[in-house]
Amino acid sequence: MTTEATSSEKYLEVQRSAEFAGLRRKLRNFVFPMTIAFFLWYALYVLLSAYARGFMSVKIVGHINIALLFGLLQFVTTFLIAWYYSRYAAKELDPTADKIKAELDEAAH
Amino acid sequence: MLNIVAAESASSRPLTITLFLIFVAITLAITIWASRQTKTATDFYAGGRQFTGFQNGLAIGGDYMSAASFLGIAGLIALYGYDGFLYSIGFLVAWLVALLLVAEFLRNSGRYTMADVLAFRMRQRPVRTAASVSTIVVSIFYLIAQMVGAGALVSLLLGIKPGATFLGMDADTAKVATIILVGALMIVYVVVGGMKGTTYVQIVKAFLLMTGALVMTILVLAHYKFNLSTLLGDAAAQSGKGEAFLEPGLRYGVESASGSATFYSKMDLLSLGIALVLGTAGLPHILTRFYTVPTARVARKSVLWAIGIIGTFYLFTLALGFGAAALVGGKAITAQDKAGNTAAPQLAQALGIDYLGGATGGAVLLAIIAAVAFATILAVVAGLTLASSSSVAHDFYASVIKRGNAGERDEVRVARISAFVIGAVAIVLSIFAQSLNVAFLVALAFAVAASANLPAIIYSLFWRRFNTSGALWSIYGGLIAAVVLVFFSPVVSGSPTAMFPDSDWHFFPLNNPGIISIPIGFLCGWIGTVISKETDPEKYAELEVRSLTGHGAH
Numbered sequence: 001m002t003t004e005a006t007s008s009e010k011y012l013e014v015q016r017s018a019e020f021a022g023l024r025r026k027l028r029n030f031v032f033p034m035t036i037a038f039f040l041w042y043a044l045y046v047l048l049s050a051y052a053r054g055f056m057s058v059k060i061v062g063h064i065n066i067a068l069l070f071g072l073l074q075f076v077t078t079f080l081i082a083w084y085y086s087r088y089a090a091k092e093l094d095p096t097a098d099k100i101k102a103e104l105d106e107a108a109h
Numbered sequence: 110m111l112n113i114v115a116a117e118s119a120s121s122r123p124l125t126i127t128l129f130l131i132f133v134a135i136t137l138a139i140t141i142w143a144s145r146q147t148k149t150a151t152d153f154y155a156g157g158r159q160f161t162g163f164q165n166g167l168a169i170g171g172d173y174m175s176a177a178s179f180l181g182i183a184g185l186i187a188l189y190g191y192d193g194f195l196y197s198i199g200f201l202v203a204w205l206v207a208l209l210l211v212a213e214f215l216r217n218s219g220r221y222t223m224a225d226v227l228a229f230r231m232r233q234r235p236v237r238t239a240a241s242v243s244t245i246v247v248s249i250f251y252l253i254a255q256m257v258g259a260g261a262l263v264s265l266l267l268g269i270k271p272g273a274t275f276l277g278m279d280a281d282t283a284k285v286a287t288i289i290l291v292g293a294l295m296i297v298y299v300v301v302g303g304m305k306g307t308t309y310v311q312i313v314k315a316f317l318l319m320t321g322a323l324v325m326t327i328l329v330l331a332h333y334k335f336n337l338s339t340l341l342g343d344a345a346a347q348s349g350k351g352e353a354f355l356e357p358g359l360r361y362g363v364e365s366a367s368g369s370a371t372f373y374s375k376m377d378l379l380s381l382g383i384a385l386v387l388g389t390a391g392l393p394h395i396l397t398r399f400y401t402v403p404t405a406r407v408a409r410k411s412v413l414w415a416i417g418i419i420g421t422f423y424l425f426t427l428a429l430g431f432g433a434a435a436l437v438g439g440k441a442i443t444a445q446d447k448a449g450n451t452a453a454p455q456l457a458q459a460l461g462i463d464y465l466g467g468a469t470g471g472a473v474l475l476a477i478i479a480a481v482a483f484a485t486i487l488a489v490v491a492g493l494t495l496a497s498s499s500s501v502a503h504d505f506y507a508s509v510i511k512r513g514n515a516g517e518r519d520e521v522r523v524a525r526i527s528a529f530v531i532g533a534v535a536i537v538l539s540i541f542a543q544s545l546n547v548a549f550l551v552a553l554a555f556a557v558a559a560s561a562n563l564p565a566i567i568y569s570l571f572w573r574r575f576n577t578s579g580a581l582w583s584i585y586g587g588l589i590a591a592v593v594l595v596f597f598s599p600v601v602s603g604s605p606t607a608m609f610p611d612s613d614w615h616f617f618p619l620n621n622p623g624i625i626s627i628p629i630g631f632l633c634g635w636i637g638t639v640i641s642k643e644t645d646p647e648k649y650a651e652l653e654v655r656s657l658t659g660h661g662a663h
Contacts, residue, residue, distance in 0.1 A: 065352075071194050082412075086410075
């Protein structure tokens, strides 16, 4: 592997580069707010299950109530966030990551 | 309601055992094949990093969908209705933490174990010791819960009643024999097959479990002409609890006359919810799965597959649970097992009688699902044993004892010995624990993973200032907080369903420690960091660049 050949100055240099800073910003600006969002959304669901029993038991169609719908929506949002992240990463993160990696690999040889 | 002959499981016994033996024979053949392909440490610890995203996604599902989720959640829904569904949701949403914050960075910067990332920029020996301790604690708790569960299940699934005998064994002897058999098989899978063998065992198991659950779901829905509302209505009617069965509150956050009891019950619900979501991404046997693929991008793909597979599975459990409530009925289920663990197999029997023609059909479907349940337990315990023995060998032996000077062969030899020892210890502990109520151990494993491991992983990857002291504080702080709170909680003493129901030393009112211990883990990590001057910007630069780009990844 190429690690041993890459000096710590090189890593610091890359870390300070505008390109890497951009990659880090794009990553963090996506994953941190998204984590907070899905956690709050999930917490809302758990809180409603604990403290808003009347609301959760309202029926929508037949025997299907808000509690069940809310639970199923958690499945839907989980699938959507996963899909959206993979699309975002492929478009916004992977090309920059590959470019920086290629430069580092090149420099190590 | 269908005609249920619960005691009839004895007639399905030969078929259950035959199917189980076929599973064991196939997986052992795979294990022996895998052992021939296992030459290097990377082969043993990480299955040669050659699995595809889909294969690893299935294997993650195999590691994750334990008997607790298959039999446990179906049983919870069958007995308590809607509240069982809360588990499914927490267990699924948890995967977003793994996807967004952990999987790819871990794959890029680590090699074989969780500690590889935690110790990356820290002093190796203390951090690896701490990570190894918490890996073993989480894995052993989880292992004992699974193995004791296996012992209890086998007598139920094979229909061995107290007083009756099977192959000359009474129910209690059969339980001990099952624990020993499950333990012995898991040791063989891990020692002989390493990660490669274990991964294929997970794949086969996940495939069987998904197929079995899919077939049962279709049969249940077909019975109600694919009308979910009719199924729910029938389940509610049969449960005797009416519409409340379809609403939260029968099991968790129960409202009672006592104000403080209601308050603590609701806090417990929140605490459980948080631990479920934050625990998954700190489970060592899940984390090591990310190393079995060639790149971080494939690790991402495998988590996407896992989310799809696990999510679909939990949707199936909804149909299975409510189906069991409607078609088997709570009374027939609790007559077999008070905790409801036999709801899914009993439902299989009912569906078999309905669709496959009478008692024989019922026996056939019951046998298939019982065999799938055994396969499920076997695969999960193998994954746990592998993760903990890897940590003993790679973190404790190679880095702490040998100070990084262990040869590759030497390390793998120690890993194999550790797997044997950990397996043996788990067998002995499980035999002693089998008469105790240890169901809480799975929740405790999640709480420790969320309180000790997750803060350390997140800080390591994203916080520049984090250091050795912070890592030790967060791991030991979160670990001790979770274990101590549970030790003084009603699940260990002071309640009729406690581990020691006849004693009472509890003072912590909640069953689940997460709501207190997870913040303690994060807080300890912060305090430990700021009270130490140690900081290594160069190593952090290396970790950050490598974890985000994949440069220098193993």
